[in-house]
Every structure is written in C-alpha cells, then in structure tokens.
Amino acid sequence: MLPPSLSDTIVALSTPPGAGAIALVRLSGPQAISITDGVFIGKRLRDQAGHTLHYGTIREGERIIDEVVVSLYRSPHSYTREDVVEISAHGSDYIVQELLSLFVRRGARLAEAGEFTKRAFLHGAFDLAQAEAVADLIASDSQLSHQVAMRQMRGGFSQELKELRSRLIHFAALLELELDFGEEDVEFADRTGLVALLQEVQGLVRRLLRSFALGNVIKHGVTSVIAGRPNAGKSTLLNALLNEERAIVSDIAGTTRDLIEDEVSIDGIRFRFVDTAGLRDTTDVVESIGVERTLKRVQQAALVLYLFDITNTTPQQLEAEIEVLHAPAGVPVLAVGNKLDVASDAELSSFQHRPSTVLIAASRGDGLDELRETLLALVRGEGLDRTGSSTIVTNVRHARSLEQALQHLDAVVLGLEAGTGTELLAADLRHALAALGQITGEISNDDLLTSIFTQFCIGK
Incomplete structure (x- = not known):
C-alpha cells in the first residue's frame, strides 16, 4: 500500500511564475490522467499511449479556460515513475491560477x-x-558547474560510492559473522586484507573530500578582492578582466571610494572580482571608510590579488604592504605587478623570480592570459579534468558524511593495529557504511528528505 503522500495526485506550475508565452502545469499520481480527462476536450487521454501529445481545450462546464497541448506519460516511464500529465497553456497568471x-x-x-x-x-x-x-543542474551558471552537476545527476558520484560501500560491506559481513561465533574464537575476516582495503578506501574518501574545496568554488564562485595602493591600476585591471568599462579610471589618487563588484567566467569557473579603495593613510573621512571596507572585504575573500606599481615599489615594500592586509590563513594572496610596459629592466628583475607574482600591463592587456592561468591554477589546487569527468564533491551534506565515514574508517584501522575486539571494529565499520549510505539515500529519514527537497522549486 502506498504511503498517503504517494497515493495523492499532485499539481503545480513547473515553469517560472509570471506572464510569458507558455506555462506548463504538471500533474503526477494515480489520478493524474482521469482528473485531466474530466476537463480536457479532445482525445480521451485514458485511451492514448504514453509519450504522446494531444491538442484540445480545458473547460469547466461550458466555459473554455484555454487551448492547450497535453503531454501524456504513463507509469513507470515518467520522471516521477507515476502517471504524469503536463499541460502547456498560455503563460497568463490568470490562466495558471484557474487551471x-x-x-x-x-x-x-x-x-x-x-x-x-x-x-x-x-x-x-x-x-x-x-x-x-x-x-544543482537547475542552478548551474557556468559550463563547469553544469558539467559537474550533469555527471552527478547521471550517477557518476553515486557509482563511485556504491563501489566503496560494496567492498566494505563484504568485510563487515565477515566481522558480523565472527560475532555470531564469538565463543569459538574464530576469525573469518582476513585482518591483513582488511587493512589494505581500508587504506585504499581511506585514500579515495580523502580524495573526494579534497575535491570539495574546488567543488564549492565551482558551485558558488570565487570572491577575488583586488587590493593595493592608490593609482596602482586596480580599476584598470578590473575593467580589463571584465572586458568592459565597469570602474572609473583616473590619475587622481583615491578615485575609488566604495567597492565595485562584477563577475566573469574563466574557463568555466566563476570569479567575482571586487575593486577596492586604495590602501593608504588618509585624513579624508569618506576615503578612510573605503579603506576600512577594503580590509574587511579581504577578510571575506577566497582569493586576494594585491596589485602594485612595479615602477615605485621595492620587494621589501611589497612584503610589508601584503602583511598589512592580514589575509585569513589559507587564503591565497597573488602579487600582481602592474605597468610592465614602462618599468625598467632593473625594476622588472626585482620581481621576475618572486613566487606567487605575475607581471602585467593592465592598460594594454599584457600578461592577462598568464594572470588568468595563474588564477585557475590557484583555484584548482591539485588539478581538475577540464572535461568534467573527475568526481568532484559540491554538496556540504556530502562532505560532512564523507568526514564522518573517514573518522570511523580511521578508528577501524587504529583498532586493527591495536588488536581491538571484533565487536568494536564491526560497530565502527557499520557507522562508516551508514555515513556513506546517507549520501545516496540508502540510509535516510523523513527529516533529512524534508530538509533536502524543500530547497527545490515547487514544480520540480
């Protein structure tokens, strides 16, 4: 017998609300076809095959509500695996509400x-x-986020987890069998083989966890603050990266008083660049507020581009200025030397071999390709298959479950090395399996499902 919620027939608007050319109203459930049949004037839907389209009108009594096209999908060959009817109507708010x-x-x-x-x-x-x-696929706004979501939707991540769990389940079953014969002091599970397997699984879980940093970037973008002294060329660099005149460029120091932000996609990864007020001591009240905002924004950044003028900065000054930023631990700070085109050979040689430094001429676009490549390398960390075929974790819930699984796997390995009893080993292994199972829903509860699916739009 179906649970009460599944025995209902549900209906919703599946296209964005508001006036438009087409509005799609979707019904799913045991009575989807019969309910629609009762108001659809055209072919009798219950006599039609699935995956067919039918033109007609929706009426209530003699009143015609709209001319529509009905798409018919029969269980189990539909998105929900139930009978589904999708009604393409004219995109009027009034018509949608009437339907x-x-x-x-x-x-x-x-x-x-x-x-x-x-x-x-x-x-x-x-x-x-x-x-x-x-x-994630619906929310994807770059080529890379689309690729990652598509691969996960098609089961790439799930298949990898399924293989991990199946290998662990075999050993867990042997440990459970030992518990059944506890009084006879027998070992069915090869301890040496179990250690080797666990170490391999630990490595795979750690790889997935490391990918979360990149996955989070792919999903949410990289907030990149452009900081530096006045007249270093921050606004010029922002305009060059965006390929548009987004910020005002002037020779007058202190022109930028407030934060200017905009986004651009670089090789599928979304960067949100923030142009900031120049860092200097000032008695100007408005400018000083801008400096405070700059330092605060640095604390919230995922990446900092410290822009300096090659022609009037020494390596010692650069180090001191970067120190003033107080960038949070772990946040990359990339030094970007500007005015490459007018710097002398001696000035250039001072910075050419400094780590984490790129030299550019923002006004002419020189060095911008190298800068983009460096930004991508910093974000990608250990590397990324640009085809999107690598498994990348993008979901916070998945990362937390992987952390829990790794914690219990570590406990099993330590227990094996210390000669811990089978009962404790089996318990930790069960917890690890449960944590992995929560990711795919093999182990779930109503609260978890409610939390996940309420984040979707109504019609999906």
Whole structure:
C-alpha cells in the first residue's frame, strides 16, 4: 500500500511564475490522467499511449479556460515513475491560477516544494545524490558547474560510492559473522586484507573530500578582492578582466571610494572580482571608510590579488604592504605587478623570480592570459579534468558524511593495529557504511528528505 503522500495526485506550475508565452502545469499520481480527462476536450487521454501529445481545450462546464497541448506519460516511464500529465497553456497568471484551482477542485492537491523529484527518488528513479544534482543542474551558471552537476545527476558520484560501500560491506559481513561465533574464537575476516582495503578506501574518501574545496568554488564562485595602493591600476585591471568599462579610471589618487563588484567566467569557473579603495593613510573621512571596507572585504575573500606599481615599489615594500592586509590563513594572496610596459629592466628583475607574482600591463592587456592561468591554477589546487569527468564533491551534506565515514574508517584501522575486539571494529565499520549510505539515500529519514527537497522549486 502506498504511503498517503504517494497515493495523492499532485499539481503545480513547473515553469517560472509570471506572464510569458507558455506555462506548463504538471500533474503526477494515480489520478493524474482521469482528473485531466474530466476537463480536457479532445482525445480521451485514458485511451492514448504514453509519450504522446494531444491538442484540445480545458473547460469547466461550458466555459473554455484555454487551448492547450497535453503531454501524456504513463507509469513507470515518467520522471516521477507515476502517471504524469503536463499541460502547456498560455503563460497568463490568470490562466495558471484557474487551471490549478480547477485541478484541486477535481481531486488533486498542490505539490510541496521538490515533491516531484522526491517522488522520483522514493520510486527508485535515482538516488539521493542524483536528486540533489537535479537542483544543482537547475542552478548551474557556468559550463563547469553544469558539467559537474550533469555527471552527478547521471550517477557518476553515486557509482563511485556504491563501489566503496560494496567492498566494505563484504568485510563487515565477515566481522558480523565472527560475532555470531564469538565463543569459538574464530576469525573469518582476513585482518591483513582488511587493512589494505581500508587504506585504499581511506585514500579515495580523502580524495573526494579534497575535491570539495574546488567543488564549492565551482558551485558558488570565487570572491577575488583586488587590493593595493592608490593609482596602482586596480580599476584598470578590473575593467580589463571584465572586458568592459565597469570602474572609473583616473590619475587622481583615491578615485575609488566604495567597492565595485562584477563577475566573469574563466574557463568555466566563476570569479567575482571586487575593486577596492586604495590602501593608504588618509585624513579624508569618506576615503578612510573605503579603506576600512577594503580590509574587511579581504577578510571575506577566497582569493586576494594585491596589485602594485612595479615602477615605485621595492620587494621589501611589497612584503610589508601584503602583511598589512592580514589575509585569513589559507587564503591565497597573488602579487600582481602592474605597468610592465614602462618599468625598467632593473625594476622588472626585482620581481621576475618572486613566487606567487605575475607581471602585467593592465592598460594594454599584457600578461592577462598568464594572470588568468595563474588564477585557475590557484583555484584548482591539485588539478581538475577540464572535461568534467573527475568526481568532484559540491554538496556540504556530502562532505560532512564523507568526514564522518573517514573518522570511523580511521578508528577501524587504529583498532586493527591495536588488536581491538571484533565487536568494536564491526560497530565502527557499520557507522562508516551508514555515513556513506546517507549520501545516496540508502540510509535516510523523513527529516533529512524534508530538509533536502524543500530547497527545490515547487514544480520540480
């Protein structure tokens, strides 16, 4: 018998609200076809094959609400694995509300947030990690975030986790068997083989966890603060990176008083560049507020570009100025020397071999390609397959579950080395398996599902 929520037929608008050319109203559930049949004037839907389109009108009594095209999908060959009807109507708010009200009066109920995808998960269309990737795919705003979400939605991450769990389950079963024969002091699980397997699994889990830093960047972008003294060329650099005149450029020091932000995609990764007020001691009240905001924004940055004028800065001054930034630990600070085109050979040689330094001429665009490559290398860290075929963790919930799994795997390894009893080993191994299972939904609870699917839009 189906749970009460699955025995209902649900309805929702699946296109964005507001006036438009087309609005798509979706019904899913046991009565989706019969409810629509009761108001659709055209072919009798219950006699039609799935994956077919039908033109007609939606009426209530003699009143025509709209001319529509109905898409018919029969269970289990639909997104939710239930009978699904999708009605393409004219994109009027009035028409949409009339259709929704009509279907509710005929026996459907309004869908909850993410309920269509939740039903697909509950019916086994895909696992929980794939379901969450659906939301990531909808939210993707760069080529790389789209590639990563698409790969996860198609089961790449899930398959890797499934293989990890299946290998651990075999040994867990042998440990559980030992517990059944505890009084006979027998060992079914090869301890040496278990240690080797656990070390391999630990390595894979650590790799996935390391990928989360990059995954978070792919999903949310990189906030990159451009800091430096007045007239270093920060606004010129921002305009060059964005390829537009976004910030005012002037020879007058202190022109930029407030933060100017904009985004650009570099090789599929979204960077949000922040042009800031020049760092210097000033008696100007407004400018001093801008300097305070700059230092505060540095504390919130994922990456800092410290821009300096090659022609009037020494290496010692550069080090002292970067120190003043007090960038948070772990945040990369890239020194960018500007005015390459007018610097002398002696001035250039002072910085050419300094680590984490790129030399450019922002006004002419010289060195910008090298700067972009350096930015990508800093963000990618250990590297990324640009085709998007590498498994990358982008979800905070997944990262926390992997951390829990690794913690229990570490405990099992330490226990094996210390000769810990089988019961404790088995308990830690069960916890590790449970943590991995929570990612794909093999182990889940109603609160977890509610938390995940309420973040979806209503019609998905």
